[in-house]
Amino acid sequence: MNSNFRTDLALEAQEIWSEDKGASALRGVSSSSSHRGSISVTTVDILDAEGEAALGKPRGRYITVELDGFVRREENAFDDACSLISEELSALIAPDDGGDVLVAGLGNRDITPDAVGPECVGSVMVTRHLKERMPDEFRAFRSVSAVCTGVLGTTGMESQSLLQAVAQQVRPGFIIAVDALASRSTDRLCRTIQISDTGIVPGSGVGNAREALNRQTLGVPVIAIGVPTVVDAGTLAAGLARDVGISLDAAAMGASAGMIVTTRDIDKNVKDISRLIGYSINLALHKNLRIEDVNMFIS
Numbered sequence: 441m442n443s444n445f446r447t448d449l450a451l452e453a454q455e456i457w458s459e460d461k462g463a464s465a466l467r468g469v470s471s472s473s474s475h476r477g478s479i480s481v482t483t484v485d486i487l488d489a490e491g492e493a494a495l496g497k498p499r500g501r502y503i504t505v506e507l508d509g510f511v512r513r514e515e516n517a518f519d520d521a522c523s524l525i526s527e528e529l530s531a532l533i534a535p536d537d538g539g540d541v542l543v544a545g546l547g548n549r550d551i552t553p554d555a556v557g558p559e560c561v562g563s564v565m566v567t568r569h570l571k572e573r574m575p576d577e578f579r580a581f582r583s584v585s586a587v588c589t590g591v592l593g594t595t596g597m598e599s600q601s602l603l604q605a606v607a608q609q610v611r612p613g614f615i616i617a618v619d620a621l622a623s624r625s626t627d628r629l630c631r632t633i634q635i636s637d638t639g640i641v642p643g644s645g646v647g648n649a650r651e652a653l654n655r656q657t658l659g660v661p662v663i664a665i666g667v668p669t670v671v672d673a674g675t676l677a678a679g680l681a682r683d684v685g686i687s688l689d690a691a692a693m694g695a696s697a698g699m700i701v702t703t704r705d706i707d708k709n710v711k712d713i714s715r716l717i718g719y720s721i722n723l724a725l726h727k728n729l730r731i732e733d734v735n736m737f738i739s
Contacts (some may be wrong), residue, residue, distance in 0.1 A: 446675045448621035448666060449634055450484040450502035453495040456624065459682075466494055478509030478517070479524055498654075500638035503528050510716065511631045519731055521716055525633060526723035529616075532637050532663050533724060536582050539613035540568060541725060542606065543586040544653075546599055546619035546642050553669040553702045556620040556714050558588045560665075563718025565726065565737050568610070582725045585610055599642055600651035600658070607658055614661040617653050618717060623668030624675050629702065630709035632668055633717065640664035665721075667713050669706065673699035 445456050454471060458464050468491025473482045486492055486499040505525055510517040533541075543564050545557030568585040571578045587606050589599040603615065617640050623629060639654025639662035654662050673696055681687065703709060722734045 445624045445678060446622055446672050447624040447668075449504060449623055449628070449632070449668060450486070450495060450497055450636070451482050451504040451634075452624045452628075453497060454484055457494055466491065468492070468494065476524055477520060478512075478514060479521060480506045480508075481524070481528065482506075498638045500636055501532070502638070503635040505633045505635070506628070507631050507633065507713075507716075510713075518716065518719075522720045522723055522731060525635070525717070525720035528635055529663070529665070529720060529724040532635065533616075534613055534661070536727075537613065538583070540583045540585060540610050542603075542610055542612035542615045543584060543721060544599075544603055544615055544617045545586065545588040546617055546640075546653075548591045548594065549588065550594075552706050552710055553700070554591075554620050555710055556667045556669060556717070557618045559710055559714030560618045560718045560721075561586045561588055563715045563722075563734075563738060565722045565734065567726075580726075580728075584725055585612075598651045600653055603653060603658055607660065612660060614663060615653070615658060616663045616665060616721060618665045618714075618721075620670070621666035621668040622670050622672060622675075624671065624679055626671055626676065626701070626703070628668050629671065630667060630669055630706070630713050633713070634664075634666045634668075636664045636666075637661065638664065640666065665717055667710075667717070669710060670700045670702045673701055676701055 447453060454469065457466060468488045469486055471482060471484045482504045484502045486495060486497060488499060492499050507521055510521045543561060545561035547554040547557040549555045549558035564586050566584055566586050567578055567581045568583045571581060571583050589602045592598055619640055619642055639652060641652045719731060719734050723729055
């Protein structure tokens with residue numbers, strides 16, 4: 441993949457490959473797109489080692505949901521987006537066998553573009569303690585616990601180490617990890633959600649990769665949900681230059697290439713899309729719930 445462009449989105453990695461090669465067909469990768477009203481969904485499946493090498497991402501399924509209607513505050517946009525995202529998420533998660541689910545909010549709550557994970561956890565219905573104490577009353581609910589891992593600089597511990605310790609105690613059937621991502625384009629910031637069954641490497645999109653969170657490291661499947669909230673300056677400059685027919689090597693920008701760019705209204709955007717993800721997780725995990733039920737539970 442072109443080293444001038446840094447992205448966490450498989451959709452964008454495929455776009456970059458196509459632009460570089462001047463071709464659309466990529467061996468080892470399949471993709472499909474669909475629309476539901478103003479919401480577009482693109483699924484990229486990386487099938488083998490050749491696809492991994494081309495896109496620089498592990499094999500698995502990557503579902504990208506682009507939420508133009510939600511950003512424009514169209515009527516029923518929140519409900520429609522919740523319904524679609526919960527459906528896509530439901531297709532990846534294991535059936536309820538009575539086991540626990542652990543939701544992990546990754547990132548730094550004190551740095552707004554990195555606060556998607558912690559903000560999302562605030563909208564997740566945690567039920568593990570309720571099912572233990574009142575099993576009859578909460579029989580219809582799945583057992584869900586949640587944790588915010590913080591970041592190495594404030595905890596002194598890798599997110600992977602913390603989740604390993606929590607997983608040993610909770611013994612979840614799978615983990616849902618929510619994090620902020622990096623995009624190649626400002627047009628996708630806080631209006632795109634990527635869901636994947638491959639786990640996640642926190643910080644990789646901004647050049648600060650930490651230990652991977654996946655089945656190999658945590659012992660259970662890890663579903664990753666991410667929202668691009670930043671573009672690094674080198675990627676942004678290289679993309680703008682390409683749009684006007686100029687070739688720019690991001691490395692030539694020196695230290696400036698490592699700067700991070702976000703939107704002016706990032707505070708509100710992060711709160712809104714984090715709530716959307718939290719509600720979507722609730723609808724996917726607890727069947728027959730309505731958004732009104734979630735509002736009552738977490739109010």
